[in-house]
Structure formats: C-alpha cells, structure tokens
Amino acid sequence: MLFQLEKKLEPSKFMLIITPIAAVFLTMFLGALIFTILGYDGLGAVKEIFLTPIINSLKWQDLAVKAAPLIIIGVGLSIGYRANVWNIGAEGQYIVGGLAATGVALLTHDMSGWWLLPLMAIAGILGGMAWVFIPALLRTKLKVNEILTTLMLTYVAVQLLNFLIFGPWKSPTAYGQPQTVLFNDSQILPYIIKGTIVQAGAPIAIIIAIIAWLFMSRSVFGFAVKTVGTAPNAARYGGFSANKTIWITLLIGGGLAGLAGMLEVAGPFNRMVPQFPTGYGFTAIIVAFLGRLHPIGVMIAGIVLAITFVGGEVAQTTIGLPNAAVGLFQALMLFLLLASDVLIRYNIKRVRVKKA
Amino acid sequence: MNIDLTIAIIITMIGASTPLLLAALGELVVEKSGVLNLGVEGMMLTGAVVGFAVTYTTGNPWLGIVAAAIAGMAASMIFAFLTLSLSSNQVATGLALTIFGTGFSSLFGQPYTGKPIQLFKSIFPDYLTDHPILRVFFGYSPLVYFSLFMVFAVWWFLQKTRAGLILRAVGENDFSAHSIGYSVLGVRYGAVAFGGAMAGIAGSCFPLILTPQWVEGLTGGRGWIALALVVFSAWKPTRLLAGAYLFGLIATMELYAKAAGGAFRILPSEIWASLPYLATIIVLVLISIRRSANSSAPACLGKPFIPSN
Numbered sequence: 001m002l003f004q005l006e007k008k009l010e011p012s013k014f015m016l017i018i019t020p021i022a023a024v025f026l027t028m029f030l031g032a033l034i035f036t037i038l039g040y041d042g043l044g045a046v047k048e049i050f051l052t053p054i055i056n057s058l059k060w061q062d063l064a065v066k067a068a069p070l071i072i073i074g075v076g077l078s079i080g081y082r083a084n085v086w087n088i089g090a091e092g093q094y095i096v097g098g099l100a101a102t103g104v105a106l107l108t109h110d111m112s113g114w115w116l117l118p119l120m121a122i123a124g125i126l127g128g129m130a131w132v133f134i135p136a137l138l139r140t141k142l143k144v145n146e147i148l149t150t151l152m153l154t155y156v157a158v159q160l161l162n163f164l165i166f167g168p169w170k171s172p173t174a175y176g177q178p179q180t181v182l183f184n185d186s187q188i189l190p191y192i193i194k195g196t197i198v199q200a201g202a203p204i205a206i207i208i209a210i211i212a213w214l215f216m217s218r219s220v221f222g223f224a225v226k227t228v229g230t231a232p233n234a235a236r237y238g239g240f241s242a243n244k245t246i247w248i249t250l251l252i253g254g255g256l257a258g259l260a261g262m263l264e265v266a267g268p269f270n271r272m273v274p275q276f277p278t279g280y281g282f283t284a285i286i287v288a289f290l291g292r293l294h295p296i297g298v299m300i301a302g303i304v305l306a307i308t309f310v311g312g313e314v315a316q317t318t319i320g321l322p323n324a325a326v327g328l329f330q331a332l333m334l335f336l337l338l339a340s341d342v343l344i345r346y347n348i349k350r351v352r353v354k355k356a
Numbered sequence: 357m358n359i360d361l362t363i364a365i366i367i368t369m370i371g372a373s374t375p376l377l378l379a380a381l382g383e384l385v386v387e388k389s390g391v392l393n394l395g396v397e398g399m400m401l402t403g404a405v406v407g408f409a410v411t412y413t414t415g416n417p418w419l420g421i422v423a424a425a426i427a428g429m430a431a432s433m434i435f436a437f438l439t440l441s442l443s444s445n446q447v448a449t450g451l452a453l454t455i456f457g458t459g460f461s462s463l464f465g466q467p468y469t470g471k472p473i474q475l476f477k478s479i480f481p482d483y484l485t486d487h488p489i490l491r492v493f494f495g496y497s498p499l500v501y502f503s504l505f506m507v508f509a510v511w512w513f514l515q516k517t518r519a520g521l522i523l524r525a526v527g528e529n530d531f532s533a534h535s536i537g538y539s540v541l542g543v544r545y546g547a548v549a550f551g552g553a554m555a556g557i558a559g560s561c562f563p564l565i566l567t568p569q570w571v572e573g574l575t576g577g578r579g580w581i582a583l584a585l586v587v588f589s590a591w592k593p594t595r596l597l598a599g600a601y602l603f604g605l606i607a608t609m610e611l612y613a614k615a616a617g618g619a620f621r622i623l624p625s626e627i628w629a630s631l632p633y634l635a636t637i638i639v640l641v642l643i644s645i646r647r648s649a650n651s652s653a654p655a656c657l658g659k660p661f662i663p664s665n
Binding site: 007088151156163285326327328331334 | 394434437438442443444445447448449451452455456458459460462463466576577580581583584587624626627629630633634636637640641644645662663
C-alpha cells in the first residue's frame with residue numbers, strides 16, 4: 001500500500017469550506033478534458049456552461065428562476081441529511097405539492113383576492129408533507145428504510161400527475177392537450193422586478209435559507225438534529241428523541257419540496273402540465289451536498305447548479321452540446337466533492353511498501 | 357383461465373423478472389461483503405445504453421452483453437474507489453452513481469434513439485420455442501437461463517466455497533477478517549465489481565429481451581426495486597428468485613390489464629403502472645413486521661473500513 005488514511009483529531013473546517021470550491025473548479029477542468037475526448041468542444045462547453053450565465057447579465061433572471069426551487073428543496077433535504085435521514089424522493093413531494101396547489105387553484109378558479117396564493121402555498125406545503133408522511137410513519141414505527149420508500153413514491157407521484165391531467169383535471173379548451181386551464185391572475189405569482197421573469201420564488205428562497213440557518217444554529221432543535229446525526233448515543237443521553245427528529249426533518253423536507261412545487265406551478269408554469277417534473281428534486285440532492293448541508297452553503301450551491309442549467313441551455317444553442325451533458329457535469333461535480341471529503345476527516349500519509 | 361394465456365403470462369413474467377433478478381443477485385453479493393451500493397439504477401442504465409450501442413453496431417447481442425457487463429463494472433469502480441479507498445459516504449456516493457448513470461446514458465444514447473435492434477431470442481430449435489406447451493421451458497432468451505444459473509452460482513459461491521466464506525466474514529466482521537490477514541478492501545473491490553457487471557447485464561436485458569430499442573430512462577426505477585428485493589430476500593439467493601418473479605408478475609399484470617380490458621378497465625392504467633412501486637413499499641413493510649429490524653443484514657453493511665497496520 002502506498003498511501004494510508006489517518007484520522008484527524010478534529011474535522012478540518014478549512015477543508016470543509018475549500019473542498020466544494022475546489023470540486024467546482026476541478027469539474028470545469030476535468031469536464032473540458034472528458035468532453036474533448038468524447039469529441040465535443042470541451043473548452044467551449046465549460047465556457048458556456050459555467051461562465052456565460054455569470055458574464056451575460058441577460059441570463060441573471062434565468063438564474064434566479066432556476067435557483068429558487070433548488071435552494072428551497074435543498075435546504076429542506078440538508079436538514080434531514082444532517083440527522084442521517086435520507087429523503088431522496090423530494091421530486092415526488094415537489095410534484096404532489098404542485099398538484100395540491102393546482103387543486104386549490106382549480107376549486108377557486110372563479111374567485112379572486114390576495115388570499116388565494118397563500119392558500120395555494122399552504123396546500124403545496126401540506127401536499128409535500130402528505131407525500132412524506134407514509135415514509136416517516138414507516139420509518140419511525142417499523143424501521144422501514146426511507147431511502148426506498150421516498151423514491152418509490154416519486155414514481156407513484158408521476159402516475160398521479162398523469163392520471164389527473166389526462167383525466168379529471170384536463171382543460172376542456174386545450175384542444176386535447178393534457179394540461180389544466182391557465183390559473184387566473186390572483187393565482188399567479190407576482191413579478192418582483194419589473195420587466196424580468198423573476199417572480200416571488202427567488203426572495204422566498206433566500207428568506208427560507210436564512211430562517212433555516214438561524215433555526216439550525218440557534219435553536220435547541222437544530223442542535224438536536226446535528227447531534228442525532230453525528231452522535232446518536234449522545235443524543236439519546238441528552239434526551240433527544242430520534243423518532244421525533246425523523247418526523248420533523250422529513251416533514252420539513254417534504255413541506256419545503258411541496259412549497260417549491262407550488263411556487264413552480266403558480267410561477268413559471270401557470271398551469272399543471274406533463275412536463276412539471278423537471279428533476280429539481282433530484283438535483284437538489286447535489287445542491288444539499290455541495291452546500292455542505294449548511295443553509296447558506298446550500299444557497300450558494302443552488303446558484304452554482306442553476307448556472308449549469310442555464311449554461312447548458314446556452315451551450316445547446318451555441319455549440320450544439322446535448323442537454324444531457326449538463327447532468328454529466330453535475331454528477332462529476334458530486335463525485336469530485338465526495339472524493340474530496342476524505343481531506344476533511346483524514347490525513348493522507350505516504351507509507352513504504354512493506355517487503356515480505 | 358385457459359392454458360395459452362397462462363403460458364403467455366408465465367413467459368412475460370419471467371422476461372420482466374430477469375433484469376431484477378440479475379441486478380439483485382449482484383447487489384446481494386456486494387451487501388454480503390458489507391458494502392451498500394445504491395447506484396444499481398445508474399449502473400443498469402450504463403449497461404443498457406452500452407449494451408444497446410454495441411448490439412446495434414455489431415449486430416451481435418453476445419458482444420453487447422459483454423460490453424454491458426464491462427460498462428457496469430467500470431461504473432461500479434468509480435463507486436468502489438470513492439467509498440473504499442477514500443472512505444466516502446456510501447449512501448451519497450451510490451446516489452451520485454445513479455445521477456451519473458442517468459446523465460451518461462441519456463448523453464451516450466442520444467444518437468441511438470429510435471433505432472431498432474433484433475430481440476435476443478431463444479437459441480433452441482423452432483419446434484421447441486414455438487411449441488404451445490414446451491415453449492414455457494424453451495422459449496426464453498439465453499439471458500434468462502443465465503440468470504437462473506447465477507442464482508445457483510451465487511448460492512454455491514457464498515455457501516460452499518472458501519472464497520465465499522471469506523467474503524461473508526468481511527461483511528460480518530471486517531476487523532477480525534483484517535486481523536487474520538484477509539484484505540478487506542480487496543474483497544470488497546471484487547464484490548463491487550461483480551455487482552457492477554451484474555447490474556450492467558441486467559440493464560442490457562431491457563433493450564435485448566424486453567423492448568428492442570433505446571429509450572431514455574428505460575429502467576424506470578427497476579434498480580431501486582432490486583435493492584428492495586435484496587432486503588426482501590433476507591440476503592438469500594433462492595428467496596431472491598421468488599421475490600423477483602413475484603415482481604415480474606406484478607409488472608406483467610400492468611401489461612395484461614392494458615390489453616385485456618373488461619374488468620381490468622375499472623382501474624385507471626396509472627394505478628397498474630404504480631403497482632410495482634406500491635408493492636415494493638408493502639413488501640418492505642411486511643418484512644419489518646415479520647422480523648425484528650434487519651436481523652439478517654450483514655453486520656458491517658454500509659460502514660467504512662480503514663485498514664491500519
């Protein structure tokens with residue numbers, strides 16, 4: 001053996017912060033290399049995906065639109081991951097949150113008033129929570145692994161979406177298109193910056209990240225979550241209930257994913273369509289890890305991932321890079337981040353090969 | 357129910373079960389060595405797209421299967437290096453592998469969308485494969501017989517060989533295995549590579565024996581169901597066979613419900629399509645009720661191991 005891992009006395013704070021940044025830059029470097037080998041314009045791809053969205057100010061509004069749901073879902077997931085609660089079905093909770101908000105919008109379609117949007121938001125949150133309720137119940141009562149149950153329910157959520165928009169919720173005026181009617185004016189999020197496509201989702205995402213930060217760093221519950229995750233035995237001695245932590249973290253994750261669903265359907269979509277599951281729930285997993293499970297980190301990571309989405313669209317039109325390439329860049333980023341994790345907890349020591 | 361329909365259902369069921377069985381057998385060996393690789397879905401997609409591409413280009417499904425196994429194994433090595441050599445979090449790394457496989461397969465598969473290949477059919481003589489009764493034994497792709505052989509092979513390896521014993525020891529008590537001089541990481545690398553190859557072959561089943569074309573995300577969560585099957589089987593290959601065929605039957609019901617109409621039409625097709633996923637949850641619940649949680653899981657499952665001198 002040439003190298004050996006040696007546990008550090010304390011996890012390195014410096015490495016915790018520097019490694020995600022290093023992972024992003026290494027992704028750009030390796031990505032350029034890999035895509036050049038694959039026969040694409042590697043350097044061009046990296047430039048369009050990572051730099052154009054930042055340099056071109058016309059793209060900033062797209063960044064805000066894409067980052068908002070990623071941050072909202074990512075913040076929720078990161079709280080659970082802190083406690084070793086692995087909800088990976090946020091995509092399903094996002095869909096059902098969107099559906100619940102749509103349900104309210106359809107019921108109140110001939111009404112107007114300022115209260116419609118808050119009502120839809122509550123419905124969205126409750127929808128997301130409802131979808132995570134079963135995994136939470138099964139995990140706490142029967143110790144059924146939440147990784148599999150939350151993911152399985154995502155596939156069921158897609159079927160529920162199809163059933164509703166191909167069936168009872170199909171708009172009579174959409175020429176057979178499987179979609180609902182357009183929401184009315186009081187059911188669509190207001191634009192917060194005139195002349196742009198930035199709606200209320202973006203400021204809500206920032207507020208949620210800040211609240212989560214205060215909640216995790218200042219409250220007893222935040223402390224309990226971190227303790228249950230890192231030292232379950234100490235948490236038990238301290239009187240923190242593991243089951244209560246699972247319940248609350250899952251409901252927060254599901255609720256926030258549901259809220260993101262409401263903000264999307266009442267925002268960019270304006271109606272429920274088959275294309276509603278955009279994969280935000282899965283990308284938010286990368287966001288949570290890249291943000292080091294810290295709400296402010298998640299906010300920054302959400303913007304980084306939004307850059308890759310917006311940049312991916314740019315690269316598709318300018319240099320003909322397939323959209324799927326973005327997914328590969330994102331996966332590469334997560335791999336490199338996980339690889340660099342070793343530097344936080346271990347020293348890498350060189351050892352001589354022993355001769356027998 | 358008439359005999360023709362029964363036989364047709366059995367044949368469809370066994371076809372639909374085969375990828376599940378292969379992927380779950382691979383993961384069973386991985387977990388027996390103490391590693392939890394959640395990247396099965398990603399390795400299956402990688403195997404599926406590479407298997408399709410090679411079969412399409414060469415016209416030879418055997419080459420396609422070998423390529424799929426190599427591709428799945430290559431993908432699994434990313435996971436192995438991160439989790440074993442760099443001791444990264446196994447849950448997160450497995451998820452990353454699935455995200456990677458999804459991205460890789462949709463990028464790599466793009467030029468192949470809409471292009472047809474031949475189904476990899478039975479290699480027995482026609483009078484056996486077309487015989488109304490005997491086709492229930494002879495009417496399958498070689499991949500199906502391979503999966504059944506692997507049930508036996510995995511059982512035999514784990515229970516009857518010295519290497520299998522060492523692998524189980526590594527999964528049950530890594531420190532003891534290490535102290536008597538076995539290479540814990542070496543065994544785990546081998547197990548993960550085997551799991552990757554099996555998942556790759558499992559992925560190639562989709563274009564080769566189910567639908568002869570490349571469709572993005574064609575595995576539809578089967579890799580995750582395979583993970584659930586391993587829990588369901590209590591880490592026993594023979595029970596895995598029963599579990600996989602049960603799920604194949606449920607998936608088959610969806611197809612027949614769509615075709616049959618009548619009484620099946622009462623339920624919307626979306627309910628039938630949800631059934632495999634709901635059944636997975638129900639099965640997980642039943643297992644937890646029946647036995648005290650995870651009593652049969654390998655003791656070191658998911659725990660990192662850092663060798664020391």
